[in-house]
Amino acid sequence: MKETTAENGRRPRRGHGRPTLHDVAAVAQVTRITVSRYLREPHLVAPETAERIQAAIAQTGYVRNLQAGQLASGRSRMVAALIPNVGHSIFGESIQGLVDGLRDTEYELLLMPTGYSLEREEAQLRALAGWGPAALVVTGRHHTPGALRLLRDAQQAGTPVVEIWDCSHAAPASDGAPALPQIGFDHHAVGRAVAEHLLAQGHRSLAFVASAVSEDYRAGDRCEGFVQAVQAAGAQVRVFRANAGDVFDAGRAMLGPLRSADHGRITAVGVANDQLACGLLLEAQATGLPVPQALSVVGFGDFPLGNQLRPRLSTVRPPREEIGRATARALLAALDAEEPVRGCELPWQLIDRGSTGPVG
């Protein structure tokens, strides 16, 4: 049975009624501080004492109160990560990497979905401030001015802060403040690479299918990079924006407009993500349009489905899981050294499969 501070089994007016350090100390016949020390630095406690304390903990069913510990020490063990959509497979693997990297450390991961809304991100950050997280992870480099202020404040107070899934070589913010550390890759470069790959195959009239989620700024960067590379090469490019709703249906629905635009001259298309691209491929299949003979398609994300369709979808494989792992490593290092996070650029890969080919 548990020994509780309260006389009867009911919950006391204050506190939770569960055993505290005090209860354990009483049973082990030492003082609270010795028990606390045993929990934090067992080697500083005499073996016999440690044994008594161990027994007392088991007997009382004591559970350490992390809240109180954090208040007293001023250190938090909570790493907060703000992710647009935790259910999205692409972020799911990064989260998995973060979780794996943080496992067996003293830190816990607090995940908050922002639903691709910068306003929600700011609100979450504000709520988070009261929890005093040990470190902050946000997605992307776009934030509201308020959110940016919160992030900078946290950083200046010594909290490691990092932006993931992005790595921009663009100029720093207009206010001259240094950019936050980033762990990810340059989406603009991805867009350029996709375009250059298609241009090298002889395509001169291209298109990009943008995401329906206008606040997916990373997809926006890829689109921009694509467009700039095409224009730099003196070729034609048009941008289409996918509809909201079922993403496969949205992809399917793009085929018609793509075919009829520019008098049917478009021969290659970059797509914001693999799901849209798969929709496009499925529709091409259904209507008998030969891919890549009539239209080359490149997606983004390397979702498993793309490799199942015929032709297989050419795509870009982002370092999905590695972003999470690298973030965990960088955070732990920063926490340990009491330094800012050291950001890094991670490699992505253009995978040329059956859905792309030379003009003709």
Place this chain on the structure above:
Amino acid sequence: MKETTAENGRRPRRGHGRPTLHDVAAVAQVTRITVSRYLREPHLVAPETAERIQAAIAQTGYVRNLQAGQLASGRSRMVAALIPNVGHSIFGESIQGLVDGLRDTEYELLLMPTGYSLEREEAQLRALAGWGPAALVVTGRHHTPGALRLLRDAQQAGTPVVEIWDCSHAAPASDGAPALPQIGFDHHAVGRAVAEHLLAQGHRSLAFVASAVSEDYRAGDRCEGFVQAVQAAGAQVRVFRANAGDVFDAGRAMLGPLRSADHGRITAVGVANDQLACGLLLEAQATGLPVPQALSVVGFGDFPLGNQLRPRLSTVRPPREEIGRATARALLAALDAEEPVRGCELPWQLIDRGSTGPVG
């Protein structure tokens, strides 16, 4: 500029050096408790005082320390949810529902992925105990004995606890303890319904493709229900287990064994999930096997892709998002009333599309 407690700008030996209630109170020329009261119950503070406090908060840049508040009040505002795989679309929507349901309340959601491992679940619960969460959400009704003890202890201490994604009418645990409240549906019944649907179409030789994730007990329940219903009808049934690895490939790889088993007599198959089922459909498409003429296929999950293939995949639509919403509602009600969570069974739906048909 910020007013800090510390004289210089550096971090003090203890504390975080940020403004506290005390600093705000000094500026507003009241005592701490009045500021605290203003934050919790503004209507109990005189309008003029409130105004001064408001200004003082803005001036100092004060952020409430939730940790300290929780320690003092003995109440936590953290709802913890243990989910097998946050990146899985099926759980993603439930999480979204939970988030939506908890938004604009005083509670925060702490998400922890367990990776379908019961051991990890127990470890997470143990770590969580030190945080004193306000409520606990776990996935499914299967837990290690240790985890079950932690859940029961929490429940008895007044913490709302709920199992989601399951709703079993099976007998309670062998130790006679009452089952934990559940919000979800009966997977056994889903398996039975799928089998009965196929039996009603005249199929007499059936199969079930089980998940490669053996710790997905809910898929196991569906399999069991399927098998029992077939056997109860006096028909034949075989169970195949999918390979690990790419889930589409695993589904594809099942077609051969399914066709060759039982001298090629199997005419209908239930599948653990839609991804496997889509793999099966893609392979049938690739090998020219007519579906449903030669083989009827029913999946589970109603993933968007199933509706894109031809024929469209028949499936079961689980109340994905509704589970999250209902959980949030039930938790808030339980927290409010200081009662155990009221579980509930949610409806699912068998969706008959093109991949199933009568024998022949």
Place this chain on the structure above:
DNA sequence: TTGTAAGCGTTATCAA
């Protein structure tokens, strides 16, 4: 409507 006193359960600091 505001204030005083006394914690909440832990840890940092320094002394023994």
Place this chain on the structure above:
DNA sequence: TTGATAACGCTTACAA
């Protein structure tokens, strides 16, 4: 190796 003391920042109970 152990302990006494004083925080950490906030809230409850009760008094004025």
